[in-house]
Amino acid sequence: MSRLHTLMFGWEYPPIHLGGLGVACQGLVRGLMKNGVKVTLVLPHPDADREGDLDILFPTEEMIEHMHIASMLSPYDSAQQYYQRVKNIPRERQQIYGEDLGQAIANYSAASVEMTKDVRPDIVHCHDWMTYEAGVRAARYHRKPLVAHIHATELDRTHFSPNQWIYDRERWGFEQADRIIAVSNYTKQILVSHYGIPAEKITVVHNGNNITRDIDPEAIHSEYRKNHPPMVLFLGRLTLQKGPHQFLEMASAVHGIRPDVEFVVAGDGGMLGELINHSLQLGLQNNIMFAGKVSNDEAQKLFAQADCFVMPSLSEPFGLVALEAIAQGTPVIISKQSGVSEVIGHAFKVDFWDTAKMADCVLTLLREDPLAWQLRSEASRVLDRLTWEHQAMAVRSLYQQILHS
Amino acid sequence: MTPNICFYFQVHQPYRLRDLRITDIGHGSEYFDWQKNHDVFRKVAEKCYLPANALMLELLKKYPEFHVSYSLSGVFLEQCNEYGHDVLDSFKKLAATGKVEFLAETYYHSLSAIHSIPEFCEQVAMHVRKIEDLFGQKPQIFRNTELIFNNEIAHTARMMGFRGTLAEGADHILQGRSPNEPYAPPEFYLPEDKYWNVIRQSFPGVYPPKKILVLLKNYKLSDDVAFRFSDRSWIGFPLRAETFTDWVIGSGGHNINLFMDYETFGEHQWKDTGIFEFLRKLPELWQERGIRALTPSQVLDDWEKKTQGPAEQEHLKKEAASILAALSALWKRPETVQSPLELQEKTFDAHLSISWADTERDLSAWNGNQIQSAALRALYELEKYVKASGNEQLIRTWRLLQSSDHFYYMCTKYWNDGDVHKYFSPYESPYEAYRRFSHALCDLRSRLHL
Numbered sequence: 001m002s003r004l005h006t007l008m009f010g011w012e013y014p015p016i017h018l019g020g021l022g023v024a025c026q027g028l029v030r031g032l033m034k035n036g037v038k039v040t041l042v043l044p045h046p047d048a049d050r051e052g053d054l055d056i057l058f059p060t061e062e063m064i065e066h067m068h069i070a071s072m073l074s075p076y077d078s079a080q081q082y083y084q085r086v087k088n089i090p091r092e093r094q095q096i097y098g099e100d101l102g103q104a105i106a107n108y109s110a111a112s113v114e115m116t117k118d119v120r121p122d123i124v125h126c127h128d129w130m131t132y133e134a135g136v137r138a139a140r141y142h143r144k145p146l147v148a149h150i151h152a153t154e155l156d157r158t159h160f161s162p163n164q165w166i167y168d169r170e171r172w173g174f175e176q177a178d179r180i181i182a183v184s185n186y187t188k189q190i191l192v193s194h195y196g197i198p199a200e201k202i203t204v205v206h207n208g209n210n211i212t213r214d215i216d217p218e219a220i221h222s223e224y225r226k227n228h229p230p231m232v233l234f235l236g237r238l239t240l241q242k243g244p245h246q247f248l249e250m251a252s253a254v255h256g257i258r259p260d261v262e263f264v265v266a267g268d269g270g271m272l273g274e275l276i277n278h279s280l281q282l283g284l285q286n287n288i289m290f291a292g293k294v295s296n297d298e299a300q301k302l303f304a305q306a307d308c309f310v311m312p313s314l315s316e317p318f319g320l321v322a323l324e325a326i327a328q329g330t331p332v333i334i335s336k337q338s339g340v341s342e343v344i345g346h347a348f349k350v351d352f353w354d355t356a357k358m359a360d361c362v363l364t365l366l367r368e369d370p371l372a373w374q375l376r377s378e379a380s381r382v383l384d385r386l387t388w389e390h391q392a393m394a395v396r397s398l399y400q401q402i403l404h405s
Numbered sequence: 406m407t408p409n410i411c412f413y414f415q416v417h418q419p420y421r422l423r424d425l426r427i428t429d430i431g432h433g434s435e436y437f438d439w440q441k442n443h444d445v446f447r448k449v450a451e452k453c454y455l456p457a458n459a460l461m462l463e464l465l466k467k468y469p470e471f472h473v474s475y476s477l478s479g480v481f482l483e484q485c486n487e488y489g490h491d492v493l494d495s496f497k498k499l500a501a502t503g504k505v506e507f508l509a510e511t512y513y514h515s516l517s518a519i520h521s522i523p524e525f526c527e528q529v530a531m532h533v534r535k536i537e538d539l540f541g542q543k544p545q546i547f548r549n550t551e552l553i554f555n556n557e558i559a560h561t562a563r564m565m566g567f568r569g570t571l572a573e574g575a576d577h578i579l580q581g582r583s584p585n586e587p588y589a590p591p592e593f594y595l596p597e598d599k600y601w602n603v604i605r606q607s608f609p610g611v612y613p614p615k616k617i618l619v620l621l622k623n624y625k626l627s628d629d630v631a632f633r634f635s636d637r638s639w640i641g642f643p644l645r646a647e648t649f650t651d652w653v654i655g656s657g658g659h660n661i662n663l664f665m666d667y668e669t670f671g672e673h674q675w676k677d678t679g680i681f682e683f684l685r686k687l688p689e690l691w692q693e694r695g696i697r698a699l700t701p702s703q704v705l706d707d708w709e710k711k712t713q714g715p716a717e718q719e720h721l722k723k724e725a726a727s728i729l730a731a732l733s734a735l736w737k738r739p740e741t742v743q744s745p746l747e748l749q750e751k752t753f754d755a756h757l758s759i760s761w762a763d764t765e766r767d768l769s770a771w772n773g774n775q776i777q778s779a780a781l782r783a784l785y786e787l788e789k790y791v792k793a794s795g796n797e798q799l800i801r802t803w804r805l806l807q808s809s810d811h812f813y814y815m816c817t818k819y820w821n822d823g824d825v826h827k828y829f830s831p832y833e834s835p836y837e838a839y840r841r842f843s844h845a846l847c848d849l850r851s852r853l854h855l
Contacts, residue, residue, distance in 0.1 A: 257427060345820050348836055356426070363427045364840045367847075370779035371839055377775070378817055 004399055005038040007121035007138060009112060009131035013043050020320055021151050024183070024207050025127055028149075029054060031208060031392025037399070040119050042112050042134070057115045109133040113141055123399050127151060129166060132173025139176075145402045148177035153190055156315040159240050160194075171195045179402055181205050181395065184339020187317040203398055206343050207318045208388030211327040213380070230366050231262045233306035233330075235299060235321055236313070238269030243312035243335065243352050245278060250310060252282040253359030258366065261287065266302055268293035303328035307372070308365050312352050313338055322347070327383055331375040333361045343386055346379035408585060409660045409707060410653065410691065410698040411620060413548070413571065414667035416454070417478040417514050418446055419810035421831045425844035431851040436802065441831060446488040453671035458495035460670075460681055465502045468688040470697040472504045475667070476548050479512030479532050480808060482539065493539070500540040506700035507536045509544035509567065515807035516771055518549050518558050519758065520785045522600060526607035528804070529565060546570065546701040550809050552622065552664070552761035553768065556754065559590035563617035564604045569705050571664065573761040574621035578753060584621035585658025587708050588753035592616075618708070619753050620701055622664040622761060626652060631665040635678035643679070646686035650694060659711075660704045664761070712749065763818065771812040776839040780812060783846050790853045799852060806845060814838035 008029065012022035026049070029039050033054060040055040050056060112134035125147040126135025132148060139146035154162040154170055174180055174195055180202045182188040188204050191197040232254065236242040244265060251263045265275065265288065272290065279288050294302065303309060309325035309332045316338035323340065325332050326347075334341050335352040348361040365372050423438035464471055477496065485493035499505045511517055512532040517525040529547065537543050546569040547562040554572035562570045574584030595601065605611065629649065633639045641648070653661055666673065674680040691698060699707065762770040772778055784806055791803045814830040815838045832838045 345834070346817070346836070347834075348840075349833065357424075360426045360428075361840065364843060367427075368776075368779070368839070368843050370775040371836065371843070374775045374817065374839075375836065378820075 003036060003038050004123070004396065005040070005119075005121045006032065006399065007116055007119055007124045007142070007144075008039055008041045009124070009126040009134045009138070010041055010043050011128060011130045013041070014049050020207075020318065021128060023320065024151055024318075027208050027210055027388035028392055028395065030210070031388035031390075032395060034389045035392050035396045037392075037396055040116070040121065042115060044108060055119075057112075057119075106133070109137055113137045117141075122403060123147060125149060126173070129154070129170040129173055132169060132176070136173065136176045145178040146176065147179050147181060147398070147402070148173050149181045149183075150174075150187060150191065150317070151183055152317045153187065153195075155190055155194055156187075156317055157239070157241050159314050171197075174201075177201075179203060179398065181398065183207050183318045184342055186337065186339045186342065190315075203394075205391055205394045205398070206339065206386060207320060208386055208391035209320065209323050209327075209383055210388055211324055211383060213327050213383070228305070229260045229262050230258070230307045231264060231305055232362055233264050233266065233302055233309045233325075234312075235266040235294070235302065235309070235325075236311070237267050238265070238271040238275060240271070241314055241316070242267070242269075243314050244271060244275050246312035246314075246352055246355050246358070247310055248275065248278050248282055248284065248288075249355035250312065250358040250362065251279075251284055251288065253356055254362050255282075255284060255287055257359075257363055259287070261362075261366065263288045264291055264302060264306070265289070266291040266294045266299065299324070300328060303330045306330050308333060308362055310358060310362065311335055311338065311340075312350075312355070312358060314352050316340065323383060323386075326379045329376045329380065331365055331372050332379070333358055333365075344379065344382055346375050346382075406657070406659075407654065407695050408656065408658050409704055410696055411660050411662045411701055411704050412473045412698055413508065413662070413664045413701065414473065414475050414669075415548075415665070416475055416667045417481050418442070418449070418484050419514065419808040420480060420484075420805050421445070422811070422838075422841040422845060425841050425848075427844060427847075430844060430848045434848065436845045436848070437805070438831075442484065443488050445831070446484050449668060449672050450489050450492050452676070453668050454489070454492045455495060456676070456681065457667065457670040457684075458492075458499060460685060462495070462498055462502070464685065464688050465499065465504045468692055470692060471688040472506070472698050472700045472703060473499075474506040474508055474546075474700045475499075476508040476510050477536075478510060478514040479528075479535055480514055480805065482535060497540065500542070504700075506546070506702055507540050507542060507544055508571070508701070509533050509536065509547045511550055513804045513807045514550050514809055515804070516550060516553070516768075516781070516809050516812065517807060518553060518561070519768065519772075520781060521788055522561070523603050523606075524785075524788060524807075525561070526565070526604050529562075530607035546620075546705075551770075553758055554619075554755055554760070555758040556590045556593070556756065557595060558758075559617055559619060559755075560593070560595050561600060561604065564595070564601060564611070564613045565608050566611040566613060567617060568614050569618045569620060569701050571662075571701070572619050572621055572753065572755070573759050573766055574624055574662075575755075575759045575766050578755055578759065579621070582751060583656075583658050584623045585656060585661050587618040587620060587660070587705060587750055589616055589618055589750040591752050591754050616750075618705055618750060620660070620662050620704060621753065623656065623661050624761070626656060626661060627663045627665050630663065630680075630683075631669045631673065634669075634674045634680055634683070644683065646683050646690055649683075650687070650690045650696070653696065654694065659708060660699070762813075769818060770816050771809055774815070774817050774835075776817075776835065777812050777815045780815060780839060780842055780846070783843075787846070787849060787853065787855075790855060791849075794853060799849070803849060806842070806849070811838065811842055815842070 010025045014022050014026050029041060032039050042057045116138050121142055121144055124135050124139040124144050126132055127149045128151050135146055154166045174197050182191060182202050182204050184206060185204050188202045191202055192199050234244060234247045238244050254261050276290060303325045309330045311319055311322050311334045313319060313335045314337060316335060319338045319340035322332050322334050322344060333348040333350060336349045337352050341349045350358045350361060420437045421441050422436055509529055509532055511528040513528055515528060517528055533544055547567040548571040549558055552571060552573045559570055629641060634644055636642055670680055670684060758768050759766050760768060772781055787803060791800055814832055815835045817835045820835055
């Protein structure tokens with residue numbers, strides 16, 4: 001049999017990416033290539049990192065303008081944020097592309113199909129709702145099966161108060177696809193209960209990781225901690241989905257018992273102002289630092305310095321950040337409402353609303369050195385098991401299964 | 406020679422901890438989850454203890470050569486008192502048949518044999534008294550928590566007055582020898598001050614027997630029933646009583662020790678697997694084929710009758726030995742010919758502790774990682790303060806925290822990422838177990854003003 005060829009529609013791709021989607025997409029592409037699958041990737045911008053024999057297609061000059069506008073459809077926008085962003089665009093351009101999301105998507109979709117006319121794929125694979133229409137059209141054009149990959153649903157982003165238009169686009173994509181890949185059982189369950197998708201149509205492939213661990217976390221920890229008070233870390237976009245308010249509630253409970261503990265909130269987002277207010281109301285002003293958006297290097301340092309990392313997400317399809325913390329040898333406390341809690345065994349798992357228990361886990365970790373050491377020494381094994389190369393193997397198997405059915 | 410069967414069932418329920426919080430420390434909070442403990446006890450009572458005891462009673466009455474033995478932990482008996490008089494009564498009915506032997510163990514199902522000899526002695530003495538009170542028989546055989554065993558424990562039990570003890574038939578110690586006969590630990594003397602003086606305090610007036618014999622679990626046959634009975638991927642599935650009896654006879658030897666958790670019947674192996682029908686069938690088949698099911702004490706009686714013979718023939722045995730020794734210089738005895746000298750017990754030499762847990766059969770199920778070691782160390786460090794307080798309530802609480810289950814729940818050996826469902830624990834994770842336990846210890850420390 002000739003080499004499997006997948007035509008993939010992505011939205012973001014390193015180095016230009018906002019969140020987990022781009023990282024996951026790159027990991028999967030690399031993993032598939034290592035598994036001998038040929039990948040043709042379609043992206044809305046030309047600046048992606050290239051490697052191997054990866055073909056990257058992107059819109060031609062005349063389409064660029066459309067694409068820039070389409071890029072406003074950040075998958076991480078809430079409907080309200082999108083509206084605010086659109087409002088800042090000059091009126092004349094707004095009228096052309098801005099408020100008409102449907103038209104922007106249609107432009108992207110039409111261009112993407114146009115670009116792939118000469119490609120001869122075995123299968124079409126698209127990532128999240130922004131690319132579903134492009135995927136559906138291409139699949140129809142090439143008469144090939146369609147795999148819809150879901151990295152995050154509108155319900156995750158909005159805590160179950162979705163923008164109806166986006167929700168409908170998602171559901172339409174799920175219905176059109178021959179097969180759906182969900183990044184966790186947690187996400188699969190959302191598709192089944194909230195989108196009415198039959199469970200047997202959905203395959204779970206957890207995200208992989210390619211986190212490098214070239215430092216000795218234990219050395220950093222012991223060296224740093226000699227001279228510093230205990231530190232508890234939050235790292236993520238400051239949006240409803242990530243549970244920053246829950247983090248503050250937890251911090252307040254910890255502060256009541258251990259006033260020496262410091263808290264760092266790293267990340268940027270629309271909620272920064274209200275979070276600062278909330279922390280003041282809770283009397284945390286001397287113990288909390290809002291670090292803003294941090295670079296990758298800074299994030300690694302923060303992980304390494306933290307005594308524990310807390311991920312209180314309200315609804316997290318996967319949550320790669322918890323694996324990044326583990327890679328730096330940091331004990332983690334993660335929300336049960338997350339996909340990553342399905343793959344991490346050595347951690348505390350708490351319901352996002354149970355901030356009292358979250359605080360208790362933090363306090364126990366800070367009090368009990370053996371517990372921190374045990375978590376540190378065991379947790380990182382998951383990184384070796386859950387590689388992208390390994391996870392892409394599952395995707396390749398799924399391709400073959402679809403093609404042979 | 407048809408082997409004897411020796412059935413021993415372990416019966417134990419721990420007191421599980423409730424979701425303690427740091428904010429509970431120092432406020433006189435309750436440690437244990439009474440509701441959960443009640444619910445688990447009643448569930449297991451209905452599924453296992455009551456139906457299994459009813460069946461046992463029927464079998465004991467019907468088959469004269471069928472005997473069984475139990476070890477009921479002290480904490481189990483306390484739970485009977487709280488949650489299940491019906492269960493206790495059913496055990497009393499079994500005792501009344503005169504065909505059931507009750508073994509001695511640590512009252513709190515603890516690891517004290519490894520961590521504190523004085524505490525170990527006190528708990529065994531407590532348990533012996535409890536069994537005498539409830540069932541009117543004084544235990545002659547000792548079995549340690551989770552079959553934890555080493556040479557020191559064997560001799561400590563001997564000095565407590567026990568004539569026999571139980572252990573896992575661990576391959577690395579048997580070295581190819583059969584587990585199906587009584588063994589003896591190597592002979593040596595324990596330091597008087599650390600052991601004998603301590604033992605005497607809990608067992609005043611005890612007269613230690615010269616030797617103690619060890620009955621070894623035949624783990625292959627025991628686990629065929631306890632673990633594999635309903636395993637569809639197992640080649641022996643479905644296991645019929647006839648087949649099992651064939652295996653027993655084929656295994657040979659003097660006594661085949663089938664040691665298992667009593668919860669095997671109805672709880673680990675559910676009723677619909679046919680485990681009760683299997684058990685019901687065994688005594689009948691065994692009677693037909695001349696196999697007796699004996700208690701550990703009866704096994705030892707039988708063995709001693711065979712090995713010792715009348716005292717006046719003792720000199721004949723010695724002569725036979727010297728003649729044989731002379732002969733063997735001339736004639737190489739084929740391995741198939743048994744020497745009369747071999748009816749002496751062979752040595753079962755456990756320098757390091759063994760147990761019946763996991764494939765490792767060592768202590769790593771309870772003391773195999775940092776949180777387990779830390780919890781055990783912290784708990785036994787409190788011994789002198791707890792005992793000096795003279796506060797009965799504190800001593801009891803401290804002892805309830807000693808149940809081996811608390812440490813078992815902290816085991817991370819099989820806590821594979823993404824493969825957590827196999828884990829058997831009332832808590833979500835080993836870390837949750839440690840969180841609750843460490844809070845309880847902190848509170849205990851605050852009550853001791855430490």
